[in-house]
Structures are given as C-alpha cells and as structure tokens.
Amino acid sequence: MKVSKTKLSLRIIKNNLFSVLVVTLSIIACIPLILILIYLISKGASSINLEFIIHNPKPVGEPGGGVLNAIIGSGLLVLIASILSIPLGVSVGMYLSEFRKTKLAGFTRFAIDLLQGIPSIVIGIVAYLWLVKPFGKFTAVSGGVALAMLMVPVVAKSTEETLKMIPGSLKEASLALGVPYYKTVLKVILPTGLSGIITGILLGIARIAGETAPLLFTAFGSPFLTFNVLKPVNSLPLLIFNYASSPYPDWHRLAWGASFLLVLLVLILNLVAKWISKKRKIKF
Amino acid sequence: MSLIWGSMDSIKQGGLGFITRQTWDPVNHQFGALPFIIGTLLTSGFALILTIPFSLAISLFLGEYFTEGFLQNIIKSMVELLAGIPSIVYGFWGLLILVPVIQKFQMKTGMMPYGVGILAASIILAIMILPYSASIGREVIQMVPSELKEAAFSLGATRFEVIKSVTVPYAKSGIFAGIFLALGRALGETMAVTMVIGNSNMIPKNIFGPGNTMASLIANEFTEATGDLYLSALIEIGLLLFIITGIINLISKRIIKRFDIKQKNESIKNKT
Numbered sequence: 220m221k222v223s224k225t226k227l228s229l230r231i232i233k234n235n236l237f238s239v240l241v242v243t244l245s246i247i248a249c250i251p252l253i254l255i256l257i258y259l260i261s262k263g264a265s266s267i268n269l270e271f272i273i274h275n276p277k278p279v280g281e282p283g284g285g286v287l288n289a290i291i292g293s294g295l296l297v298l299i300a301s302i303l304s305i306p307l308g309v310s311v312g313m314y315l316s317e318f319r320k321t322k323l324a325g326f327t328r329f330a331i332d333l334l335q336g337i338p339s340i341v342i343g344i345v346a347y348l349w350l351v352k353p354f355g356k357f358t359a360v361s362g363g364v365a366l367a368m369l370m371v372p373v374v375a376k377s378t379e380e381t382l383k384m385i386p387g388s389l390k391e392a393s394l395a396l397g398v399p400y401y402k403t404v405l406k407v408i409l410p411t412g413l414s415g416i417i418t419g420i421l422l423g424i425a426r427i428a429g430e431t432a433p434l435l436f437t438a439f440g441s442p443f444l445t446f447n448v449l450k451p452v453n454s455l456p457l458l459i460f461n462y463a464s465s466p467y468p469d470w471h472r473l474a475w476g477a478s479f480l481l482v483l484l485v486l487i488l489n490l491v492a493k494w495i496s497k498k499r500k501i502k503f
Numbered sequence: 504m505s506l507i508w509g510s511m512d513s514i515k516q517g518g519l520g521f522i523t524r525q526t527w528d529p530v531n532h533q534f535g536a537l538p539f540i541i542g543t544l545l546t547s548g549f550a551l552i553l554t555i556p557f558s559l560a561i562s563l564f565l566g567e568y569f570t571e572g573f574l575q576n577i578i579k580s581m582v583e584l585l586a587g588i589p590s591i592v593y594g595f596w597g598l599l600i601l602v603p604v605i606q607k608f609q610m611k612t613g614m615m616p617y618g619v620g621i622l623a624a625s626i627i628l629a630i631m632i633l634p635y636s637a638s639i640g641r642e643v644i645q646m647v648p649s650e651l652k653e654a655a656f657s658l659g660a661t662r663f664e665v666i667k668s669v670t671v672p673y674a675k676s677g678i679f680a681g682i683f684l685a686l687g688r689a690l691g692e693t694m695a696v697t698m699v700i701g702n703s704n705m706i707p708k709n710i711f712g713p714g715n716t717m718a719s720l721i722a723n724e725f726t727e728a729t730g731d732l733y734l735s736a737l738i739e740i741g742l743l744l745f746i747i748t749g750i751i752n753l754i755s756k757r758i759i760k761r762f763d764i765k766q767k768n769e770s771i772k773n774k775t
Contacts, residue, residue, distance in 0.1 A: 234662050245578060252584060255592070332756055341745045431591045436725050481589055482587075489584075
C-alpha cells in the first residue's frame with residue numbers, strides 16, 4: 220500500500236506541474252502580442268492627426284508630413300486586386316461547390332491549394348516577369364495583379380465553403396419550379412450565400428492590405444500621390460518598410476503611425492467579417 | 504512556369520552546383536545559393552523549435568483545459584489577432600524593440616553587438632507562425648472523442664496521463680500537419696525576416712550572427728540587379744523557394760485531409 224501511495228502522489232505532482240506549465244507557456248506566448256499592441260498604440264496613435272492623413276510626406280529633414288499617398292495607393296491596389304480576384308474567386312468557388320467530382324475540379328482545387336501556399340515574394344517575381352519586364356516600368360496594375368493572385372484562393376475557398384453549406388433542397392426546389400439553371404444560381408444561391416462570400420472577400424482584403432513583398436518590384440512605391448494606375452504607386456506597407464529602415468526618427472514616427480493604421484484596418488476588417496458570419500449562422 | 508523560364512539563363516550558366524556553391528558575388532558573376540539555403544533552413548528550423556512548446560501549450564490550453572468560457576475567448580482572439588498582423592509590422596517592431604534587447608544581451612556576454620541576425624529573425628518568425636500551428640493543433644485536440652478520454656479517466660489516470668497517452672497519440676498527425684504548415688509559412692516569410700536578419704551574404708557562423716535567407720535576398724537585391732545573369736540567379740532562388748514551400752504545404756494539407764477522413768470514419772462508426 221505504501222508503494223502505490225507514493226506512486227500516486229508522484230503522478231499527481233506531475234499532473235499539476237504539467238497544468239502549470241501549459242498555462243504558463245500559453246500566457247508567455249501572448250506576451251509578444253501584448254507588447255506589440257502596446258508599442259503600436261503608444262507610438263502610433265500619437266503620430267496620427269489630421270496632418271498625418273491629409274498630407275504627403277515631406278522631404279527628409281522637415282518635420283511633419285503625412286502618408287496620404289500611401290493611403291491612396293493602398294486603396295488603389297486593393298481596388299484593382301478586388302476587381303480582378305472577386306469575379307474569378309467567386310466563380311471558382313461556385314464551380315467547386317457544384318461539381319465536386321470532376322477531374323477539372325480536382326485539378327483546380329490542387330492549383331488553388333498550391334497558390335495559397337506560395338510565398339508572396341515569389342508571386343511578386345511572377346507578376347514582375349509578366350507585367351513589369353515586358354513593359355519596362357513599374358505600375359500599380361502589376362501590383363494589383365500580384366495582390367489579386369494572393370486574394371483569389373481566399374475568396375474561392377470561402378465561397379466554396381459557404382455554398383457547400385446551403386441546403387441542396389433550395390436549389391432543387393428552384394429547379395423544380397422551372398427556373399433555368401443560371402437564374403437559379405444568380406437569384407437563389409448567390410443571395411443566400413452572400414454573407415459568407417462577403418466574409419471571404421473581407422478576409423482576403425485584410426490579407427493583402429498588409430502585404431509588402433510582392434509590391435517591392437511591381438508597384439515599387441513612389442513619393443508622389445497619383446491616381447494613374449500605369450505609374451508606380453506607394454502603399455502603407457511599402458512606406459513602413461522604407462521608413463523603418465531609414466535612420467531618420469521623423470520617418471520612424473510616420474512608420475509607427477502607418478503601422479497603427481494598418482493594424483487597425485486589418486482588425487476592423489476581421490471583426491466585421493466575423494460579425495457578418497455570425498449573423499448568417501442565425502439565419503439557417 | 505515563368506519562374507523556370509526566367510531562371511533558365513542562370514541554370515545554364517551555373518548548373519546544379521548552384522545549390523552547393525558558397526560565394527555570392529554579383530560583381531564577379533559568381534552565384535552560389537548555399538548561404539541562403541542554410542540561412543532559410545536555420546531561421547525556419549530554429550523558429551520551429553522555439554514555437555513548438557508554445558504552440559502545443561496553447562493547443563492544449565484551448566482544446567483541453569479551457570474549452571469554454573471567458574479565457575478561451577480571450578486567448579483564442581489573441582492568437583487570431585497575432586495571425587492578422589501584417590509581417591512588416593512584425594519586422595518593424597522587431598527592428599526597433601527586439602533587436603536592441605538582443606544587442607544589450609550580446610554586449611553583456613561579450614559577443615559582437617549586432618543585434619540583428621539569425622536569432623532575432625528566428626524569434627520573430629516563431630511568434631509569427633505560432634497562430635498557424637496552434638489553431639490546427641487546437642482543432643485536432645478538440646476532436647479527440649471523449650469516450651476515449653473518459654475510458655482512460657475511469658481507469659484512474661490523471662489528466663496529464665490522459666493527455667500523454669490518449670489525446671496526443673490520437674491527434675499526433677494533425678499536430679504534425681499544423682507544425683508543417685507553420686514551417687511552410689516560415690520558409691516563405693520575407694519582410695519581417697529582411698528587416699532583422701542583418702543581410703550578410705555569407706554562411707552564418709552561429710546563431711548570434713547575421714545571415715540571409717532566400718526570401719530576403721530576393722527582396723533586397725531584386726530591384727538593384729544589374730545584368731540578366733544576376734536577375735536570373737535571383738529568379739532561380741525564387742524557383743527553389745517555390746518548390747520547397749510548395750512541397751511542404753502540399754504534404755501538410757494531405758495529412759490534414761487524411762486526418763479529416765479518419766475523423767469522419769470514426770464518427771460514422773460510432774453512430775451506427
């Protein structure tokens with residue numbers, strides 16, 4: 220009896236030690252996040268004021284200045300990427316959810332999985348080879364294309380998941396009433412799955428808003444504000460990269476502000492996406 | 504495909520020895536990729552080692568210990584937030600906050616106070632890939648059928664023992680897949696690494712020294728590549744990167760699919 224008692228208490232000790240270990244490690248894992256957020260807020264929020272948003276960066280040495288061209292540039296790039304990737308992504312998602320067993324479906328799924336895992340800089344290289352080298356200059360369009368390539372898998376996957384969850388009886392009822400197939404898709408299936416599709420789009424935007432690497436040699440960045448998509452264009456992540464590696468504290472301050480803005484944007488997009496998907500779940 | 508065509512020039516010139524040669528000297532048209540392959544492997548490998556204990560801890564924490572309630576929501580949201588932060592922000596934070604800390608440490612222990620280097624890059628990478636492996640791990644651990652666990656408990660096992668001998672073996676492949684996926688992510692990560700790795704195109708001597716990875720090399724030198732051979736060499740590195748990350752990602756996705764299928768079979772068996 221003595222033997223089993225010591226053995227038992229040893230096991231209990233091991234058990235409790237392990238629990239403590241798990242909890243401690245988990246808390247430690249959260250510390251970097253908290254640290255990052257603290258620094259972001261303290262250093263970033265302070266540099267955001269009206270001038271920050273409305274002005275272009277000033278030449279080196281002059282205090283003040285803002286990040287307007289980066290904000291507009293980011294917006295432009297996201298717009299281009301969305302225009303390209305939403306139709307493609309949604310169509311692919313629809314196809315995959317409707318025809319699940321065909322060879323083409325399997326191949327497409329494989330291609331999308333592959334695309335999703337490619338490092339963003341490699342995609343930047345591809346966009347460069349397609350759109351920059353042949354034309355000889357950096358353009359916002361090439362940046363948008365690179366971002367679109369990153370966004371398509373996200374949109375396609377979530378569209379497919381959403382549409383898969385719609386009960387087949389809905390589609391069958393519509394077809395049974397004599398509605399032609401394409402109309403069924405357009406007017407019955409799509410509206411039902413709209414919230415899920417929008418969630419996917421928002422998440423895709425959140426992902427590409429923070430991407431820098433593919434833009435390094437496509438959109439390239441510029442100190443000017445431009446709406447011309449055939450010219451190089453700056454974006455928030457690019458600005459952060461360039462300013463952060465510079466030795467000027469004023470530019471650092473701008474970079475903190477831009478980082479804060481960026482993280483805020485991503486956070487809001489994620490929260491909205493989550494809220495939309497919750498609303499949808501109640502409907503069914 | 505474009506990658507292959509673009510790197511054709513470099514492959515013709517350098518041949519297979521590209522992978523093993525050491526010197527990266529653009530001025531003399533010598534291109535060897537070894538330092539960067541090693542740099543990539545070192546940073547990603549080290550980051551994996553750093554992240555595994557924390558990832559497991561969080562997976563267990565969320566999947567086993569606190570599956571409901573306040574703490575679950577907080578920690579889960581924090582991990583998801585970690586995943587959403589853009590990589591340059593990580594790099595920026597790393598450059599301005601983490602690197603000085605490492606520098607102080609290096610000065611205290613008498614090493615060269617670079618601050619930047621393999622260690623910094625590995626730490627930042629470890630933080631970045633944590634959410635990926637942790638969330639897959641959590642899902643997989645939650646899916647362990649409770650009958651198995653309850654059977655173990657009723658036999659008198661403590662919680663730790665249940666975890667060690669029931670939960671973990673059952674979820675092993677899923678946890679593996681999560682770790683693999685995180686590895687794939689780490690290999691391709693560019694911006695955060697570029698900002699803290701020190702960008703020295705040599706084989707790093709130890710983890711406290713500077714180095715370079717394939718991705719950050721491309722990021723740094725692409726726009727300044729003079730000459731087609733230089734560009735070709737960079738593109739070839741991109742090709743290498745593509746192949747490596749592609750393989751790892753596909754493997755991990757296949758493992759996840761197999762685990763899903765096993766799950767579905769189990770639940771069907773249980774219901775009949």
